[in-house]
Each structure stands twice: as structure tokens, then as C-alpha cells.
Amino acid sequence: MTIETPVDLIPFDDPAFRADPYPFYAEARIQAPVYRSPLGVWVFTRYAEVSKLLYDRSLTVEQIEFGPASPLHDSALGADAPRHTALRRALNKWFTPKAVQVWREHAQRHLDDALTGIVERGGEFDAVMDIAYPVTFLTVCDLMGVPPLEAIGVRQATYDLGAGLGTNPSDDEVAGVADAMHWFSRHAEHLIDLNLAASRDGLLSSLLEMERLGDLTRDEVVGTLTLIFAVGHLDIGYLIVHGLHIFAEHPDVAAAYRDDAALRPAIVEEVLRVDTPEQFVTRMTTTPITIGEVEIPAGEILTILISAANKDPEVFPNPDLFDYRRDNSKAKHLAFGGGLHGCAGQVLARAEAEVVFRTITERFGGVRPAGPVVYGHTDFIRSITHLPLTLSSI
Amino acid sequence: MTIRVLYGTESGNSEMIAEDVAIVLEQHGTVAVADLQDTDPGSLSPADLYIIICSTYGEGELPASAQPFVDRLVELRPQLDGVHYAIFGLGDSGYADSYSKGSEYLAARLDSLGAVRVGEYGRHDAAGFDDASEIATEWVRGIITVRAAA
Numbered sequence: 412m413t414i415e416t417p418v419d420l421i422p423f424d425d426p427a428f429r430a431d432p433y434p435f436y437a438e439a440r441i442q443a444p445v446y447r448s449p450l451g452v453w454v455f456t457r458y459a460e461v462s463k464l465l466y467d468r469s470l471t472v473e474q475i476e477f478g479p480a481s482p483l484h485d486s487a488l489g490a491d492a493p494r495h496t497a498l499r500r501a502l503n504k505w506f507t508p509k510a511v512q513v514w515r516e517h518a519q520r521h522l523d524d525a526l527t528g529i530v531e532r533g534g535e536f537d538a539v540m541d542i543a544y545p546v547t548f549l550t551v552c553d554l555m556g557v558p559p560l561e562a563i564g565v566r567q568a569t570y571d572l573g574a575g576l577g578t579n580p581s582d583d584e585v586a587g588v589a590d591a592m593h594w595f596s597r598h599a600e601h602l603i604d605l606n607l608a609a610s611r612d613g614l615l616s617s618l619l620e621m622e623r624l625g626d627l628t629r630d631e632v633v634g635t636l637t638l639i640f641a642v643g644h645l646d647i648g649y650l651i652v653h654g655l656h657i658f659a660e661h662p663d664v665a666a667a668y669r670d671d672a673a674l675r676p677a678i679v680e681e682v683l684r685v686d687t688p689e690q691f692v693t694r695m696t697t698t699p700i701t702i703g704e705v706e707i708p709a710g711e712i713l714t715i716l717i718s719a720a721n722k723d724p725e726v727f728p729n730p731d732l733f734d735y736r737r738d739n740s741k742a743k744h745l746a747f748g749g750g751l752h753g754c755a756g757q758v759l760a761r762a763e764a765e766v767v768f769r770t771i772t773e774r775f776g777g778v779r780p781a782g783p784v785v786y787g788h789t790d791f792i793r794s795i796t797h798l799p800l801t802l803s804s805i
Numbered sequence: 806m807t808i809r810v811l812y813g814t815e816s817g818n819s820e821m822i823a824e825d826v827a828i829v830l831e832q833h834g835t836v837a838v839a840d841l842q843d844t845d846p847g848s849l850s851p852a853d854l855y856i857i858i859c860s861t862y863g864e865g866e867l868p869a870s871a872q873p874f875v876d877r878l879v880e881l882r883p884q885l886d887g888v889h890y891a892i893f894g895l896g897d898s899g900y901a902d903s904y905s906k907g908s909e910y911l912a913a914r915l916d917s918l919g920a921v922r923v924g925e926y927g928r929h930d931a932a933g934f935d936d937a938s939e940i941a942t943e944w945v946r947g948i949i950t951v952r953a954a955a
């Protein structure tokens with residue numbers, strides 16, 4: 412196993428890498444599956460190591476320097492057990508399969524509203540701004556029990572935050588994170604004031620009640636609210652947009668989705684596997700660990716590429732092929748992460764995707780391309796920023 | 806006899822499974838579903854059959870809704886001779902060291918107080934793609950068969 416090589420196998424900043432990182436991952440998987448990048452981080456590309464590291468309780472997120480994003484240490488995402496357990500507990504009951512049955516109806520209502528407008532305008536739309544964002548943002552506001560204020564501000568702040576969470580953010584990106592965090596905390600405080608004035612049922616009220624009982628601090632309420640604002644629309648938006656993109660390019664997939672309810676979950680999982688929205692999760696070692704033959708000292712940053720694990724041919728033969736009939740009995744994809752920090756919103760994410768995909772295929776027979784697609788990939792996020800489509804049956 | 810389905814959950818999967826299992830059980834008698842946190846360990850009766858669905862959370866710990874029940878069980882130490890129960894544990898084998906330890910702890914406490922385990926220990930592993938409800942409903946059919954043969 413080579414560790415240091417002259418050529419950077421995973422050039423995170425290279426535009427060619429960002430446009431299509433998968434050939435780079437494939438090469439690294441062969442040459443150095445445990446790779447020490449020139450950035451000084453350890454990079455993992457094989458399913459075996461990635462899935463194992465997700466469950467390694469000796470790793471920390473709490474001790475990682477988040478820089479200007481440090482308020483996220485006051486959310487589940489940035490905390491270790493036992494603090495993590497409490498912060499995660501504050502969220503869990505809002506995302507249970509039973510609770511999600513209610514949010515599913517909300518998502519359907521918001522989608523129906525969006526589609527009414529689209530049909531009135533002749534059936535052409537931008538999947539990002541006309542469907543994915545309003546449906547997911549409005550639904551998560553309902554869940555939090557907050558009015559859907561500052562939709563564009565939330566979106567911008569989330570992007571600025573996401574851009575700065577890459578492996579090697581520029582000074583501008585770091586400044587963008589600082590501004591975004593500041594914006595989120597002001598927005599959260601404003602919503603808290605509104606909630607205290609006229610309590611609405613929802614996640615925010617329950618967090619404030621926990622604060623009143625001394626179980627959470629105000630910083631933890633704000634950190635959690637910021638986290639839910641961001642994750643409430645970001646990756647789930649990409650799942651919806653990637654799925655609609657595939658429907659537009661491969662009408663047979665849209666038809667399969669419409670005609671065979673039994674295939675629907677597998678189609679969604681394959682969308683998540685083949686182009687995983689969040690490319691990696693980050694951890695730090697607290698004691699030396701040995702991975703394969705490589706010893707990694709304490710205090711090292713690990714860039715755990717769940718996206719590359721999802722393309723490991725050992726586990727997913729012919730990995731770049733979108734094949735919803737593939738045999739997944741060997742292992743499941745890791746798009747939602749795993750272990751302690753495994754996605755808390757996955758039931759909701761799958762439900763929202765199902766609402767959109769089912770409605771669009773059943774009511775309109777799918778979608779057609781209607782213009783050039785604009786990408787906004789970073790090393791961290793696979794992003795489509797503009798996806799013009801037309802409803803098929805209009 | 807009432808078949809009492811009791812669930813201990815953190816993120817709602819066990820609750821959903823308890824409801825799906827209850828639908829199957831309704832063909833075999835009177836069924837009542839309850840959260841473990843709303844169940845008094847002193848009320849467990851040899852006249853009923855208990856079907857317990859419970860996950861694991863934290864570092865091999867009990868899920869939130871099972872904790873108060875087990876705390877009281879340990880405190881009250883009720884005599885459970887002749888109390889029959891079957892148990893289905895949800896977990897994630899990615900946690901190699903603590904896989905399903907929460908429900909196993911609950912089962913061990915019941916056993917130590919004299920309760921009688923019926924049938925196989927049911928399991929769902931979130932590390933795979935298996936549908937938890939399918940596995941659990943199949944498992945509970947097996948429990949009913951074992952019980953009928955007893």
C-alpha cells in the first residue's frame with residue numbers, strides 16, 4: 412500500500428476532479444486506498460475501510476477545529492457521545508416513520524401548489540428553484556414550526572456554509588462561512604423571539620422547552636436550528652434534482668418508477684448511490700489507529716469518502732452504471748453516512764423524494780429536458796444549480 | 806389472554822414494527838400495543854403473552870422509551886415466574902461491540918426475574934437492506950406457532 416506518491420491522486424481543488432471525481436477515486440482505490448493527501452488529510456476510497464470508520468467510536472468530531480462554523484459544535488453533527496446522544500435525542504422524535512407520515516402530507520401539499528403554478532406557466536420549470544427548494548424548505552419549516560421567512564437567505568447561507576466545508580476552502584469561502592453562520596444565528600434568534608411570543612407546535616418549541624428545563628443551552632438550540640435549516644433542503648434537494656435529471660435523460664426509468672411501486676425504493680437508493688450528494692464525512696483520530704498496514708497517529712483528519720465507497724467495484728460491480736436492479740444483498744450504500752452520526756432525516760428524505768417522483772411520474776408521465784444543466788460541484792457536494800425541465804404530458 | 810406488544814424505541818422504528826406485528830397478531834386473539842415507557846413492570850401477568858420490540862441506542866444502551874421501564878424493573882424486582890415473552894431486537898451490526906446490546910440487556914433482566922422466553926430471539930440489522938417489518942412479521946408468525954405447539 413503506497414502512502415505518499417508524487418502525483419496527487421485526489422486533487423480536491425482541480426476543476427477536472429470536481430467535474431467528475433469518480434475516475435480519481437477509482438485510481439486511488441487501486442494505488443492507495445489509504446491515502447495521505449498533500450493537504451495533510453487521510454483519504455479513504457474503499458467500502459471496507461469507509462464503512463468500518465463510520466462506526467469507529469474512537470474518532471471525534473467534537474475536537475475538530477470547525478473555524479467559523481464552530482457553532483455547529485452545538486448541534487448533533489459536531490458533538491461526540493455523550494453530548495451527541497442528548498442532542499440527537501432532541502431530534503429523533505420529529506423524524507420517526509410515524510411522524511414522517513404527517514410531513515409527507517405537508518410535502519405533497521407544497522408540491523401540489525408548486526405544480527399548479529408550473530402548469531399555469533405552461534409546464535416548463537427549473538427543478539431546483541421551482542420544485543426541490545420550495546417543497547423541502549416549506550416542509551422543514553412546518554416540521555420546525557416556524558414561518559417560512561427568508562427562503563432565499565436560508566438557501567444562500569446554506570450554500571456559503573457548504574462551500575466552506577470542503578477540504579481546502581479559500582479565504583473568501585472561509586469568510587462566506589463566517590457570514591453564513593452569523594446570518595443563521597440572527598435568523599434563529601429572530602424565529603425564537605417569534606416563537607416565544609406565539610408558540611407554535613414543532614421542533615423549535617420542543618427545543619425551547621428543553622432549554623427551559625435546563626436540558627439544552629441556547630447555543631444548542633441555535634446550533635440545532637441552523638443544522639436543520641441546512642440539512643432540511645440541501646442533500647434532499649440534490650436527491651430530488653438528480654432523480655428528475657435521470658428521469659429526463661432515461662424516460663424508461665421514469666416509466667419503471669410510475670408502473671412498478673415495488674421498484675420505487677430501489678430506484679431512489681440507486682440515485683443516491685450513483686452520485687452521492689455529500690461526498691465525504693470528516694473525523695479526527697484521538698488515538699493511533701491501524702487501517703490495513705497503515706498506522707495513523709492521533710490528531711489526524713480523516714476524509715471518509717462515502718461517495719467513493721458507493722463506487723467500489725468489490726461491492727457494486729460495474730459501479731458507474733445506474734442499475735436499479737442490481738443486487739444489493741452484499742452491502743448497502745453509504746450516502747446517509749452511518750454509525751452515530753448517520754443521517755437523522757433519512758426517513759423524511761426518502762418520503763419527500765417519493766412524493767415528488769410519484770406525483771410527477773403518475774400525473775405527468777415524467778419530465779423532458781428543456782435546456783442546459785448548470786452544475787455547482789464542490790469537492791464536498793455534487794450540486795446541480797439549474798435544471799430546466801418540462802412536464803412530459805403538457 | 807391478551808397479546809401485549811410492547812415497544813422500546815429511540816427513532817420510531819420499533820413503534821412502527823410493533824404496529825405491523827399487531828396486525829398479524831390480531832388474527833390470533835386480543836392485541837394491545839403500548840410503549841414500554843407507559844408500562845408498569847409490576848403489571849406483567851402470566852395470563853398474557855408479551856411481544857417486546859426494542860432497539861439499541863447510544864453505546865449499546867437502551868432506547869429512550871425503554872429506559873424508565875427497565876429502571877423500574879430493576880428497582881421493583883417483581884416476581885415474573887410464568888410470565889411469557891418473546892423479544893425482537895433492532896440494531897446495527899456496524900456497532901460490532903454493542904450490537905443489539907440494549908434489547909439483550911432488557912431480556913436478561915426479565916430472565917433474571919423468572920420470565921420465560923418464547924421462541925427465537927428475533928433480530929433486525931439496520932446495516933443491511935432488509936425490511937424490518939417483513940422480518941418482524943415473519944418472526945412473530947413463528948412465535949405464534951411455537952406458542953401453539955407448547
Ligand code: HEM
Nearest residue numbers: 487488642643646647650692746747748752754755756760
Ligand atoms: C438525500 C438526502 C440526505 C442525505 C444524502 C443526507 C446525508 C447525510 C450524511 C452523510 C450525514 C452524516 C454526516 C456525518 O457523519 O458527519 C447526515 C447527517 C444528518 N442529517 Fe442528513 N441527509 C439527507 C437529508 C436529511 C434531511 C431531510 C434531514 C432533516 C431535515 C437530515 C438531517 C440530518 C441530521 C440532523 C444529521 C446529523 C446527525 C448526527 O450528527 O447525529 N438529513 N446526513
Ligand SMILES: Cc1cc2nc3c(=O)[nH]c(=O)nc-3n(C[C@H](O)[C@H](O)[C@H](O)COP(=O)(O)O)c2cc1C
Nearest residue numbers: 814815816817818819860861863865896897904905
Ligand atoms: C446514535 C445511535 C446509536 C446507536 N447505537 C447502537 C448500538 O450501540 N448498537 C446497535 O446494535 N445499534 C445501535 N444503533 C442502531 C439502532 O438500534 C437502529 O437504527 C434501530 O433500527 C433503531 O430503532 P428505533 O427507531 O426503534 O430506535 C444506534 C443508532 C443511533 C442513531
